[in-house]
Amino acid sequence: MKFRLSVNISTNFRRLFWLFLLGLVLNLALPLPASSLTEAERAYQQAEKELQRFAASRQKLRYRRHWLKVIARFKNIYRRYPESRVAPRALYRVGRLYEELYGYSGRKADLYAALKYYELLWEKYPKSSHARLALKRAIVIYERKLRSPVKALALKKKLKRLAGMRERSPTVARQAKKNPPPKRSTQAVSVAEKKTSSGEKKSASKLLAVKIGGTIKQIRYWSSKDYSRVVLDLSRKVSYSPHVLKASKEKPPRLYVDIKPARISPYLKPVIPIKDGLLKQIRFGQYRKDTVRVVLDLASLTDYRVFFLDEPARLVIDLIGKGFSEKPACPAPPKIINGEISLAQQLGLCIRRVVIDPGHGGRDPGCRNRRLKEKHIVLRVSKLLAQKLRAKLGCEVVLTRTKDVFIPLEQRTAIANMKRADLFVSIHVNSSPRRRAYGIETYYLNFASDEEAMRVAALENAASTHSLSELQDLLKGILLNTKLEESHRLAEAVQRNLVKTLRRRYRPVKDRGVRTAPFVVLIGTRMPAVLVEIGFLSNPMEEKRLRDPKYLDLVAEGIARGITAYVKKMKLSAR
Template identity: 45%
Template sequence: MGRDIKKYHLSYIVCWSLLLWLFILAGGLSPASSWALSSQDAYVRAKRDYTDFKSSPHTKYRQFWLEHIDKFKKIYSDEPDGPVAPECLYMMASIYRELYRYSGRPGDLSASIDMYERLCKRFPKSPWAKEAKALLAKIGRPEDNAPAGEAAAGAKAEERPKLERTPVIKGLHEVKDIRSWSTSDYTRVVIDAEDQVPFKEHLLKKDPDIKKPKRLYIDIFRSCLGPNLRDPIPIMDGLLRYVRAGQYKKDTVRVVLDIESLKKYKVFYLLNPFRIVIDVIGERAEKGKEKDSGQLTLTQQLGLGVRRIVLDPGHGGKDCGAIGVNGLKEKDIVLKVTKKVKQKIEERLRCSVILTRDKDAFLSLEERTAIANTKKGDLFVSIHANSAPNPEARGIETYFLNLASDEDAMRVAARENATSTKNISDLQKILNDLMLNCKINESCRLAEYVQDCLVGGLTKRYEQVNNLGVKQAPFFVLIGAQMPSVLVEISFLSHPLEADRLKDEGYLNDIAEHLADGIQKYVRDTELAYLPVQGRTQTGLRPEHPSAKRH
């Protein structure tokens, strides 16, 4: 036993001596210096390549600029504290700044500034940081001062060399446009693509080094960047700082959203034409609510008060909607009705009413929801007239967003979405994801009030008012709405009698009257449910000084 212990001790000592020798040996080789050599080599090579590139015709193509930035980025990421790390950051910043001269995109200048800032922060004593500081003092943020930024970058707009479109590779689809709507707590970005292509979203973590918030980017595969996206994408005064789009790889377009703060987001696609929709909710919304709560009634604090109603007359412009048997166009009828509803609500309720359109103009479905969200609507009502292949079909129905309740609902959604029923069933597969956090119960309640008042009210004056009830279907226009939202089909343009009625100003007036009744009833009951008993008034509206009457 004693010998065993000795043996054990001996092998233990031998083992540790070996490790010690290995350690000394390794120290003698100095891994730091051997790595330094290779990263320095790589840096020298990357710099030489970049110098060659700058005198080549390739400078006309954005993707080559990004490839050179990537080379320095890789050297830096491999050894972020290595001897050439400051130079790499400096080079990345400089290439972005140079690229900005060509592209004119604020995003490129911002990226350059971010790199210079990171360099100053991480390596304050480096001579490169000194250089960067001097440059930063001259360059303004593009959002602060775009012309100054351009001047600092050494080129006036008219002198700016032009970037050309990346040569199109066969089989790639063009990413044609990027549209955005933004407030301080909500942003919707829509990417228009030529055809349906696969895409994937990624979330970049916070980068405390440069105080960067989370960033979201979307890689769109089998795609190339369209010529429209060469121009700078306007920076909105809101949650979204800027959107950058670039040919990330030969067949991949990357769209990066730089967002002030990000609480949650949803990415989904719509069809006919294919577009990717990104909804981002910021953190400010919640903070803002807390801060203001002192001046709000209890109802408002709970987020239940209705102060702003967004009404959406369907279709418009090139999109006529359904055409009646008598030639009436849905877009005209619903605009008339919506204007009447607005007037009635404003007379009866202390709410402001916003219309998504007040003239015969085209508006995409995703823009309508974006308007409702950016205008901070408390309710969203989309107004339509129905049509069906069966000429006998008639009546009134009100929808809220959910999986289609039946075949007819599916057909109505397909028509209103201007897409096929097959696409609707594809959409249903992703809808569960989109339904999270949507105000489904409140939307259902609003739909019931609207439907009941419309049918009940019209029945008193008209015969054969068919109650088709409250239904569910995946309407594009309701997806992503942050507030209770419904879509009303006021009558059938394909039914001879109803089409005839829709021609009559009196009938439209009655529809508006009862639609407003439904909205008013919803508003009244919502507020009643949460107002203190003594604060209730006969009309159910807020008393003059709700806080004074609270007990």
């Protein structure tokens, strides 16, 4: 499990949140007669009171504008009283609230806003105890949410420096040694601050738990008439149990999944009508205090699969309806392609559709070497490959992306299944910390064949090797309906032909062979599916090749020959 959860308070979170805030306010308010407070301190108290009312209101928590209003209160305190002792505390509140808001909204912009105010805090008030708390929060965000270990490391160094600065700070030293009786108002605030900062530490885990207590943040789905994939985006790992309710006279079949410990983001509608296709509608509700029940109303159901993927946490539900595995009559391929009878027609084959998946895209560049990015290379190769396959096989070719856009891994698989592709080929470029590593390799889905395969899968899944070993466990259940044997043969054919084709014009070309690893993009594919690594961008020789359009064209040619060879050998459609 990725997140530490100190107390399981996902269900009672609001009560605790409320109690904590109340405690905070009381801490601040009780020992002090209001008259001894400065204007800034009074304003801060007011803002805390408003926050307390806000946190207690189920209604208000649902609306972004209310969040922003509370946040604005704390921002104003910082703006109006930047020299006051409550200014750093107010900034810290702003950061925390943006973080909380992200837990509900899922908007990255909220996370960045939190970081912005944390940074402002430690830059402006480096000696304040809240500066260190802010740094700690920022480190957590960079490590766990933004997956940017380099940034996190830099901040850890900064945190060390700040801690040193505090020890050397003359005011702190003086207070610690002499502890002189200060003026009343100063003492009052320092007591309050001390309490707040320990309370703040406790609250950090509680407030955090509000965010990570298994919230279902978002639902995504792709649905066709006989296949649907539903993805529930979660704030952390949960346990889940699927159940099927068979169709009765009155009711169509349903699949429900109980998820716990979890709750629903107030931003989600409880019923999502879909209507067209296999999936009629998605309903969900807080079934028990700690359990969310997601119900999928279906037109039919012959098979299903539910599995959890981490980093980011999400639950994937694959649904297969009636008619999915039935082979529709083969449409007559166009008779003449480039003046020749198509190979498919010559052989009487029925390859209707191939889905090609250019890896990465958009905000995910894949691996890179200076300005050269994997996402551009693989898109180019995929487009060339599509042309060649149309010409050679006379089949339809679909690309998961034709532009430089981001598409989540689970969506790529969904596209292939929805299109009822006969083959799925994902194209990637490799990279290794060892610059000398080079060569071509082709993968299909299975347990990792070796350490190196594990590393490549971690790279392509954009996940840690830790979550990969969890993925290995999950594979046992998934491989059942995967076309392993056929995928293996397709991988062999592609690898052999790609290497052979490249060797005609390039030397050396290293054949790294066919391997297996748990690639997320291949999980759940219902057709023979492979992932090709067309060279190492980290290797100077292959980097040069990958910059050369001639090499890319030859790569596409090699893969196309591999697919053709596989089709010829099988002499049948893949499904």
